[in-house]
Amino acid sequence: MTNKVERHPARPIYPTPAGLVASIDSEGKPNIMSVAEIFNLSIGDPVWIGISIREATYTHGLIKERGEFTVNLPTAAMLKKVLGCGSCSGRDGIDKFEKYDLTALPAKHVAPPIIAECPMNLECKVVGFHPVGDHDLFIGEVLVEHIDEDALDAEGQPDNVKLDPLLLLRGGFWRMGTKI
Amino acid sequence: MTNKVERHPARPIYPTPAGLVASIDSEGKPNIMSVAEIFNLSIGDPVWIGISIREATYTHGLIKERGEFTVNLPTAAMLKKVLGCGSCSGRDGIDKFEKYDLTALPAKHVAPPIIAECPMNLECKVVGFHPVGDHDLFIGEVLVEHIDEDALDAEGQPDNVKLDPLLLLRGGFWRMGTKI
Numbered sequence: 001m002t003n004k005v006e007r008h009p010a011r012p013i014y015p016t017p018a019g020l021v022a023s024i025d026s027e028g029k030p031n032i033m034s035v036a037e038i039f040n041l042s043i044g045d046p047v048w049i050g051i052s053i054r055e056a057t058y059t060h061g062l063i064k065e066r067g068e069f070t071v072n073l074p075t076a077a078m079l080k081k082v083l084g085c086g087s088c089s090g091r092d093g094i095d096k097f098e099k100y101d102l103t104a105l106p107a108k109h110v111a112p113p114i115i116a117e118c119p120m121n122l123e124c125k126v127v128g129f130h131p132v133g134d135h136d137l138f139i140g141e142v143l144v145e146h147i148d149e150d151a152l153d154a155e156g157q158p159d160n161v162k163l164d165p166l167l168l169l170r171g172g173f174w175r176m177g178t179k180i
Numbered sequence: 181m182t183n184k185v186e187r188h189p190a191r192p193i194y195p196t197p198a199g200l201v202a203s204i205d206s207e208g209k210p211n212i213m214s215v216a217e218i219f220n221l222s223i224g225d226p227v228w229i230g231i232s233i234r235e236a237t238y239t240h241g242l243i244k245e246r247g248e249f250t251v252n253l254p255t256a257a258m259l260k261k262v263l264g265c266g267s268c269s270g271r272d273g274i275d276k277f278e279k280y281d282l283t284a285l286p287a288k289h290v291a292p293p294i295i296a297e298c299p300m301n302l303e304c305k306v307v308g309f310h311p312v313g314d315h316d317l318f319i320g321e322v323l324v325e326h327i328d329e330d331a332l333d334a335e336g337q338p339d340n341v342k343l344d345p346l347l348l349l350r351g352g353f354w355r356m357g358t359k360i
Contacts, residue, residue, distance in 0.1 A: 133222025
């Protein structure tokens with residue numbers, strides 16, 4: 001059996017599903033934040049997801065104020081756009097939709113838009129907020145999901161290969177592999 | 181641009197890193213639970229991770245009582261053991277270490293053991309608990325991580341290919357793919 005080596009931990013869980021979070025300011029201008037990780041908390045009834053965000057970010061304030069956001073799961077092919085959205089702040093007046101050629105579609109139940117280019121979009125209403133160390137946890141109830149018709153298989157179920165999720169792993173980005 | 185189809189959501193975030201959670205009862209007998217998902221909450225100072233567990237599970241009670249657990253990240257090659265640990269309950273007196281040929285190693289700071297066969301092991305102390313819909317969120321501070329010496333690269337950093345993480349995606353299990 002192999003030896004175990006002890007290390008000081010830092011973001012120890014891997015890999016994590018990356019995403020784009022859309023929010024909106026008081027004047028109706030939408031913004032996008034790249035997040036390294038989104039997770040399921042309550043899976044059936046209700047459906048709640050979580051995102052952990054630093055207080056210093058522009059999106060943190062927008063979600064806290066409005067109590068709504070959308071989660072948009074990109075394909076691995078969208079990596080450049082995801083990195084772009086993570087490289088600048090809406091606080092500086094940047095329109096990330098325009099800058100990174102992303103399309104805002106109106107959501108059905110919340111004010112922030114969904115991002116057309118992402119094959120999966122979740123409309124979320126904040127139902128919980130907890131400080132968690134160097135981040136804050138926003139818990140969102142998922143009101144509805146939208147999925148690209150093209151990303152459904154013949155039975156109308158999500159096609160995992162077409163969804164082509166983008167994974168973050170120790171600072172690098174990875175594709176999904178094969179089914180076991 | 182493709183049409184969007186509206187769907188009722190259910191566990192909408194994908195894929196998620198699967199894991200084995202070890203806990204211990206008041207008499208010192210350890211137990212293992214398979215979880216579909218573990219996530220990072222606070223990434224640097226402190227390092228906190230989260231697991232969302234149903235109240236009905238045996239592990240829920242054990243963690244609530246002891247306030248300690250370990251997270252053990254399996255390789256994709258360990259799928260059978262992960263499925264096994266998820267198919268029965270320690271409440272029925274089953275020793276999952278024995279049944280699934282897993283080795284309990286003593287942890288350094290917590291009472292529950294780490295699982296030798298998993299290349300990454302985290303010792304966790306509960307620092308937060310929140311009901312989250314149909315699950316409860318346990319927040320664990322990661323006191324130390326243990327990694328297999330064999331899973332380190334030439335620079336002593338974790339080798340993501342050797343770690344070979346196990347991913348859950350809509351009821352199926354998948355391997356990691358390639359770096360982008």
